[in-house]
Amino acid sequence: MSEHTLHFRPADGFRARSKAVVDNPFLRQSFRGAMDFLMAKRAAQFPDPEELESLRSLGEAIRQYNLAKLPDLLLQLESRLTANGVKVHWAETPDEANAIILGIVQGHGATKMVKGKSMVSEEIELNHAAEAAGIEALESDMGEYIVQLAGEKPSHIIMPAIHKTKEEIARLFHEKVPGVDYTDNVDALIQIGRDVLRRKFLEAEIGLSGVNFAVAETGTLCLVENEGNGRMCTTAPAIHIAITGIEKIVEKLEHVPPLYSLLTRSATGQNISTYFNMISGPRQPGEKDGPEEVHLVLLDNGRSQAYADEQLRKTLQCIRCGACMNHCPVYSRIGGHAYGTTYPGPIGKIVSPHLLGLDATAGLTTASSLCGACGEVCPVKIPIPELLMRLREEAFSAPRANPVMRGQGAGYSPLISAIWRAWAVVYQSPALYRMVSWLGSRLGGFLPSRQGAWTSVRTPLRPAPKRLRDMLRERG
Amino acid sequence: MSEPVESARRPSDIYFFATCVVDQFFPGAGMDAITLLEREGIRVHFPEEQTCCGQPAYTSGFPDEARRVAAHQLTLFPEDWPVVVPSGSCAGMMKHHYPTLFAADPQRKAQAEALSARIHEFTDFLVNVLGWQPQDRGGDCTVVLHTSCSARREMGVHLTGRRLLGDLKNVRVATQDHEAECCGFGGTFSVKQPEISGAMVEDKVKALKATGAELVVSADCGCLMNILGHAAWQDEQAGRTTPSLPGEHIASFLLRRTGGAQ
Numbered sequence: 001m002s003e004h005t006l007h008f009r010p011a012d013g014f015r016a017r018s019k020a021v022v023d024n025p026f027l028r029q030s031f032r033g034a035m036d037f038l039m040a041k042r043a044a045q046f047p048d049p050e051e052l053e054s055l056r057s058l059g060e061a062i063r064q065y066n067l068a069k070l071p072d073l074l075l076q077l078e079s080r081l082t083a084n085g086v087k088v089h090w091a092e093t094p095d096e097a098n099a100i101i102l103g104i105v106q107g108h109g110a111t112k113m114v115k116g117k118s119m120v121s122e123e124i125e126l127n128h129a130a131e132a133a134g135i136e137a138l139e140s141d142m143g144e145y146i147v148q149l150a151g152e153k154p155s156h157i158i159m160p161a162i163h164k165t166k167e168e169i170a171r172l173f174h175e176k177v178p179g180v181d182y183t184d185n186v187d188a189l190i191q192i193g194r195d196v197l198r199r200k201f202l203e204a205e206i207g208l209s210g211v212n213f214a215v216a217e218t219g220t221l222c223l224v225e226n227e228g229n230g231r232m233c234t235t236a237p238a239i240h241i242a243i244t245g246i247e248k249i250v251e252k253l254e255h256v257p258p259l260y261s262l263l264t265r266s267a268t269g270q271n272i273s274t275y276f277n278m279i280s281g282p283r284q285p286g287e288k289d290g291p292e293e294v295h296l297v298l299l300d301n302g303r304s305q306a307y308a309d310e311q312l313r314k315t316l317q318c319i320r321c322g323a324c325m326n327h328c329p330v331y332s333r334i335g336g337h338a339y340g341t342t343y344p345g346p347i348g349k350i351v352s353p354h355l356l357g358l359d360a361t362a363g364l365t366t367a368s369s370l371c372g373a374c375g376e377v378c379p380v381k382i383p384i385p386e387l388l389m390r391l392r393e394e395a396f397s398a399p400r401a402n403p404v405m406r407g408q409g410a411g412y413s414p415l416i417s418a419i420w421r422a423w424a425v426v427y428q429s430p431a432l433y434r435m436v437s438w439l440g441s442r443l444g445g446f447l448p449s450r451q452g453a454w455t456s457v458r459t460p461l462r463p464a465p466k467r468l469r470d471m472l473r474e475r476g
Numbered sequence: 477m478s479e480p481v482e483s484a485r486r487p488s489d490i491y492f493f494a495t496c497v498v499d500q501f502f503p504g505a506g507m508d509a510i511t512l513l514e515r516e517g518i519r520v521h522f523p524e525e526q527t528c529c530g531q532p533a534y535t536s537g538f539p540d541e542a543r544r545v546a547a548h549q550l551t552l553f554p555e556d557w558p559v560v561v562p563s564g565s566c567a568g569m570m571k572h573h574y575p576t577l578f579a580a581d582p583q584r585k586a587q588a589e590a591l592s593a594r595i596h597e598f599t600d601f602l603v604n605v606l607g608w609q610p611q612d613r614g615g616d617c618t619v620v621l622h623t624s625c626s627a628r629r630e631m632g633v634h635l636t637g638r639r640l641l642g643d644l645k646n647v648r649v650a651t652q653d654h655e656a657e658c659c660g661f662g663g664t665f666s667v668k669q670p671e672i673s674g675a676m677v678e679d680k681v682k683a684l685k686a687t688g689a690e691l692v693v694s695a696d697c698g699c700l701m702n703i704l705g706h707a708a709w710q711d712e713q714a715g716r717t718t719p720s721l722p723g724e725h726i727a728s729f730l731l732r733r734t735g736g737a738q
Contacts, residue, residue: 015669015671018669018671018672019671022671022672022674022675023671028675329657329658329660329676330669330672330676333672333675333676334672365537366664366665366668366669367665367668367669367672368662368665369625369658369660369661369662369663369665369666369673369676370535370625370662370663370665371625371629371657371658371662372625372626372628372629372630373625373629373656373657373658375629376629389534389535389537389539391537392535392536392537393537393538393539394537395537396536396537396538397537397538417538420533420536420538420541421541423532423533423541423545424533424538424540424541424542424544424545426527427496427527427528427530427545427548428527428544428545428547428548429548430524430525430526430527430548433527433528437496437499437500440500441500452667453666453667453668453670454666454667454670454705455709456670456674457670457674457677457678457706457709458677458702458705458706458708458709459705459708459709459712461501461701461705462501463500463501464500464501464502464503464504466503467499467500467503468494468498468499468503468506468507468522469499469522469524470503471503471504471506471507472507472510472522
């Protein structure tokens with residue numbers, strides 16, 4: 001199920017990958033069970049619909065306020081961080097981000113890196129770049145560690161190994177970790193992982209982490225985590241490198257608590273996470289611990305394209321809680337790997353086209369019934385169905401000059417567009433509609449019994465012999 | 477949801493926008509909805525020029541085509557009467573998306589906004605405008621209600637269908653597992669992603685059948701087309717001649733339970 005090719009087209013093979021999961025009763029049940037569990041946990045956190053609604057409105061307002069000031073806030077963040085002794089780097093592309101990070105690592109002659117959970121590092125495929133440069137990049141979040149051992153990618157942005165059973169993990173540890181006997185005792189498995197990682201935290205020269213919120217007024221990087229590995233990565237090694245997308249910024253410290261609360265409650269159904277790290281700079285003279293150097297890499301990778309359009313900008317409100325995935329009837333049927341993108345599920349479908357271009361992702365925009373479950377649970381009120389419809393338009397319309405999005409028109413089909421034009425001609429003309437629907441009612445019984453994909457699991461559609469308008473006319 | 481109106485403001489006339497799916501595939505449901513409204517003393521006007529709300533093109537990424545079709549529907553309702561739509565999905569399109577669709581055309585935008593305020597989903601109209609309380613005249617029966625995602629999340633009328641069924645004293649309303657989950661129809665989604673849509677409708681039919689209900693009712697014929705189409709396909713595969721999951725539009729069920737046209 002894992003995809004390892006760089007620069008591939010996730011939309012290619014999406015149907016085949018989703019079919020493989022849908023046809024596997026074990027996987028289907030396993031995803032369903034996991035998503036049901038997460039939905040129940042979230043629901044228990046928000047017993048009062050009115051409180052939830054006002055919190056969501058607050059979350060939305062905070063994100064929109066900060067996005068509106070994003071260019072200024074980025075400069076403010078840079079200057080505050082620089083004053084705090086943090087080195088700030090700007091990367092437009094994944095390649096640039098990798099070059100910056102590996103440049104820092106190699107500049108120190110380092111060869112060992114431990115990583116806290118960071119989806120942006122997945123987005124730039126840092127582990128591959130590090131491996132190619134002869135640098136060990138070890139994932140220290142338990143879920144990430146498991147998928148790395150398995151040679152896979154995360155299938156969920158919060159729970160990377162949610163597609164794996166404890167038996168699979170037991171076999172994996174037995175095969176891949178030297179000297180480990182088979183056990184499917186979960187506590188024992190966690191202890192095995194901890195033993196391996198504990199040594200790595202002490203050995204690594206470089207710690208890498210993501211960022212949940214970057215606070216511009218104070219130059220503070222906030223990191224939300226449950227395992228303590230994030231704190232280890234950002235304090236034990238001599239060099240800490242943080243990487244984040246340019247949209248994760250808030251102006252004020254006071255913006256953080258509401259977003260943090262929405263994040264943990266929506267993501268894992270926790271009141272608060274076990275750890276909350278606030279990193280404002282390297283070790284100061286006289287301090288006994290902390291990294292000697294702290295770097296922040298700010299990545300664009302298509303975000304400024306989304307930013308430039310008023311409607312598409314809402315994509316950047318995301319705080320990466322994953323609730324949209326947990327509640328998505330498509331994600332819960334096919335799991336994260338089927339999407340072939342770093343970010344799967346509803347948020348993945350609206351973010352990935354900016355990261356990878358519509359030429360690589362046009363087909364993914366159709367993988368939604370627009371049921372609206374994602375938009376309903378989004379803690380910052382991203383109108384995901386509305387954005388999906390917009391992306392469909394960008395993908396399937398004829399290529400235009402100066403498009404808003406990379407790959408606009410990639411899904412354009414002259415035939416399909418002609419069919420929709422013809423459809424509009426019929427349905428905007430009462431006379432033509434009357435004629436076509438009358439023909440349908442006459443010919444209904446003669447329509448083929450095989451009607452493409454519709455009849456793969458359904459009986460054929462046949463117009464009724466009399467239309468409602470015929471029945472009304474006969475009744476008089 | 478509409479605010480309840482006092483009886484003094486109870487409309488004497490309404491427009492009925494049947495939707496293209498009801499006109500062509502479920503005409504009986506449209507007929508039953510009209511009969512029920514007329515029986516309750518409402519004059520029902522069916523503009524002959526009506527076609528489709530435009531949603532299929534809109535959700536498929538063809539807003540220009542949707543706009544052309546929608547612009548035609550804007551011209552059909554000159555009197556200031558409520559427009560009743562026997563579908564949460566099409567009502568949602570007309571109520572919530574028409575104003576956006578015509579955002580760049582001030583004249584049509586104003587028309588769309590005025591129309592939007594008059595659009596009522598059928599069960600919402602019965603409960604919140606007419607204040608109708610059905611008197612059950614049928615025998616004991618168990619049904620299960622499927623509410624469309626648009627009715628639930630866009631129109632917020634998932635409670636009105638349940639309320640009407642709940643008022644029928646001899647009808648037990650079963651609750652299915654994952655009730656709020658989409659049936660997998662989604663218009664062109666069902667043919668663009670047939671594997672995923674197929675898995676969704678398979679699970680939905682399974683959950684509906686597991687309730688042991690004699691009948692599934694819904695206020696949306698798009699969902700019914702998908703759900704009943706899959707259930708019938710299962711019957712065909714198994715060589716069954718009687719439907720394992722019969723179903724109908726809630727208008728037909730309500731009309732039958734409350735004494736038909738009389």
